[in-house]
Amino acid sequence: MMRHLDRLSDDALLAAVALEERDAVAVFVRRFQRRVYGLAVTMLGDAALADDLAQVTFERAWRHAGTYDARRASVATWLLTITRNLAIDAMRVRRAIPFDPDLVSQLLPHSSAVDPQQAAIDADQLGRLGVELAGLPVEQQRAVLLATLAGRTASEIADIEGIPVGTAKTRIRTGLRRLRIAVAEVAP
Amino acid sequence: MSAQGSVGCEQFDVHADELALGQLDEPLRSALLAHAADCPHCRSLLDSLGTVADRLLLAAPRVEPPAGFETRALSRLDMGAARPPRRSISLWWVAAVAGGMVLAGAFVAARLDGEPKAATATIVAAAGGEVGSVQLIAEPTPHVLVTITAPRPGPATRNCELQRPDGTWVQVGWWDAADVASGVWAVGIDPTLLDATAMRIVSDGDVLATAAFD
Ligand SMILES: [Zn+2]
Numbered sequence: 011m012m013r014h015l016d017r018l019s020d021d022a023l024l025a026a027v028a029l030e031e032r033d034a035v036a037v038f039v040r041r042f043q044r045r046v047y048g049l050a051v052t053m054l055g056d057a058a059l060a061d062d063l064a065q066v067t068f069e070r071a072w073r074h075a076g077t078y079d080a081r082r083a084s085v086a087t088w089l090l091t092i093t094r095n096l097a098i099d100a101m102r103v104r105r106a107i108p109f110d111p112d113l114v115s116q117l118l119p120h121s122s123a124v125d126p127q128q129a130a131i132d133a134d135q136l137g138r139l140g141v142e143l144a145g146l147p148v149e150q151q152r153a154v155l156l157a158t159l160a161g162r163t164a165s166e167i168a169d170i171e172g173i174p175v176g177t178a179k180t181r182i183r184t185g186l187r188r189l190r191i192a193v194a195e196v197a198p
Numbered sequence: 199m200s201a202q203g204s205v206g207c208e209q210f211d212v213h214a215d216e217l218a219l220g221q222l223d224e225p226l227r228s229a230l231l232a233h234a235a236d237c238p239h240c241r242s243l244l245d246s247l248g249t250v251a252d253r254l255l256l257a258a259p260r261v262e263p264p265a266g267f268e269t270r271a272l273s274r275l276d277m278g279a280a281r282p283p284r285r286s287i288s289l290w291w292v293a294a295v296a297g298g299m300v301l302a303g304a305f306v307a308a309r310l311d312g313e314p315k316a317a318t319a320t321i322v323a324a325a326g327g328e329v330g331s332v333q334l335i336a337e338p339t340p341h342v343l344v345t346i347t348a349p350r351p352g353p354a355t356r357n358c359e360l361q362r363p364d365g366t367w368v369q370v371g372w373w374d375a376a377d378v379a380s381g382v383w384a385v386g387i388d389p390t391l392l393d394a395t396a397m398r399i400v401s402d403g404d405v406l407a408t409a410a411f412d
Binding site: 194 | 215216218219220221246247249250251252253254255256257258259260261262263264267268270271272274275341385386
């Protein structure tokens with residue numbers, strides 16, 4: 011049974027989770043736990059908090075598996091938005107989480123090349139977005155990734171980068187808007 | 199910030215990035231969303247920024263969680279974290295999107311493609327007219343999947359029954375028409391019901407619609 015479930019596509023696996031197939035839930039957690047925990051710990055910077063938040067993510071996913079809509083996002087994206095939203099709520103309550111500046115460089119696209127296989131998978135998943143991201147000026151990449159993957163506001167990014175808030179805002183804005191071309195469904 | 203009252207396109211544009219990143223507080227957030235609901239241009243901007251922000255999450259580093267994570271996560275699900283108790287049966291809904299479009303083929307196709315279907319049939323209303331379709335599906339677990347494309351008004355509670363080859367009817371689950379007017383409903387079934395010859399939708403003893411599997 012487990013072996014069979016392992017072969018399911020992400021969508022089919024989530025459908026099995028929605029049907030309360032107990033083994034499917036285990037396979038689902040195993041398949042996505044590194045991503046979910048990875049985002050949680052990136053945003054929160056605290057292993058214990060991230061562990062808890064990742065568990066809550068899977069609980070939410072299990073409860074709301076029925077609301078997943080493949081037209082809007084992949085299963086991985088859907089799951090990670092749950093993690094992101096939970097982390098933003100947690101950060102509202104518990105602000106001023108110290109941020110490790112080295113983490114920024116780890117988030118940059120080319121740094122994943124330390125593991126070529128992983129980098130290939132990521133490039134594939136991100137698709138055109140990864141290409142466009144790599145094409146942005148590095149300071150815009152940093153601002154966009156700090157805002158999205160690390161959940162930082164413009165004023166926090168200004169602190170981290172040692173730049174004025176207005177500059178941080180402009181970098182986020184310019185970067186995000188340039189990336190829109192990568193997700194446009196049809197070329198204009 | 200003047201969050202009260204109506205927001206214009208210029209103000210929306212200033213805050214669109216923070217809105218897409220989930221970083222805005224009320225009441226500004228609601229004011230901006232209200233504007234987007236009425237303004238196709240700003241809605242399209244928000245959609246595309248939101249898609250970028252969401253999809254970039256895929257670039258997050260993958261990190262092995264602390265030892266025992268899987269066990270902790272699973273036991274958390276087992277412990278009292280039950281789904282809403284309203285229904286004792288398992289089901290999932292795909293709410294119809296705005297505009298009355300029922301279900302993009304992508305969803306069902308992505309999920310069911312390649313999975314053996316036991317049977318498919320058209321659902322016909324008792325008063326005549328096609329209502330939707332029903333499928334008996336064996337994988338990954340046996341379930342019946344009902345797609346309602348042309349909802350009919352009527353009592354809220356809809357019981358789904360399957361007929362065994364010996365003619366007996368078995369209720370497999372129910373849904374509330376008030377929840378979702380149209381969309382997809384599914385429930386896990388006993389494997390022996392994959393041989394069902396017919397499906398009917400019953401409410402308060404009245405048969406609202408039927409489907410006969412070939
Ligand atoms: Zn507008």
